[in-house]
Amino acid sequence: MTRTMKATVILATALVCGASAMPHAAPAVVPRPPVPGNLEVAAEFTPYLMVQADGTQNYGCLPFGAGVAWTLLGPQATLFNASLDQVMTHYLSPNPVEGGIPRATWRHSHDSSAVWAVAVETSSDAAYVAPGAIPWLKLEVKGAQYGTDGGFKLTATKFIQRVNTAGGKAPATGCALAADIGKRVFVPYTTDYVFYR
Numbered sequence: 001m002t003r004t005m006k007a008t009v010i011l012a013t014a015l016v017c018g019a020s021a022m023p024h025a026a027p028a029v030v031p032r033p034p035v036p037g038n039l040e041v042a043a044e045f046t047p048y049l050m051v052q053a054d055g056t057q058n059y060g061c062l063p064f065g066a067g068v069a070w071t072l073l074g075p076q077a078t079l080f081n082a083s084l085d086q087v088m089t090h091y092l093s094p095n096p097v098e099g100g101i102p103r104a105t106w107r108h109s110h111d112s113s114a115v116w117a118v119a120v121e122t123s124s125d126a127a128y129v130a131p132g133a134i135p136w137l138k139l140e141v142k143g144a145q146y147g148t149d150g151g152f153k154l155t156a157t158k159f160i161q162r163v164n165t166a167g168g169k170a171p172a173t174g175c176a177l178a179a180d181i182g183k184r185v186f187v188p189y190t191t192d193y194v195f196y197r
Contacts, residue, residue: 033163033194036123039138041159045196051087053077053193056186057134057168061175068181070170075104076186079193088154090193097143104139106160106193111151116143117160134168134189137161156197164192 030047032040041047055077059070074092081087088108094100095116103116117139124135139162144155168189175183 030194033161033192034128035136035138035161035163036125036128038121039123039136039161039163041138041161041196045158047194047196049087049195051079051081051193051195053079053090053189053191055090055189057170057189059170059185059187061180061183063181068175068178070175070185072170073184074102075189077189079106095143096145103142106154106157108147108151108153111149111153112147113151113154114145114147115141115154115157115160117141117157128163130166132167132169133165134191136163136165154195157195159196161194161196162191163194164190166190 030050032047033050053075055075057075058073060073061068062071064071075090077090078086079088079090086109088106090104090106092102093105093116095103095105097116103118105114105116107114119137120140121138122135123129123137129136137160139160141157141159144157146152146155166189168187168191170187171185174180174185
């Protein structure tokens, strides 16, 4: 081995050892958001991810009781982290764990892992929820799926909170007559989703 080659090996070894001795950055702490009491998640579960959603709440004019009404068909949103990088998508889809029951779905954009959840608590408390905004929610995970290459970024999730909502409510008009059945509207909304494991 030449002197130059030995020097290169020594330098590479020093760099590797030095890098392994460097302290690793601690994972970011996700604080629990202030929420109405019924939306609190038990202390045994830890928030590990908070993302902002930008999308639409989608409604269809459908028969309801003796008349018609706007009925939620599901969300369609893209979720971003604090650096505005896309993290996941949010929509309604069949939950394979429950035999295909449609549930709110979050699918990770990087590893394709997914969770399905159902709202177990809701709040329109004016001390928290902005006027004209959709309610805040606590959702319980009812199904999880690894990504196509074994991705697991979302699979440990047990609860999700929907907080800091803006917009998204069904219109007050446009769905009053039988002739309106079949109409659809896509109402813009934003919110934060907090994931607990």
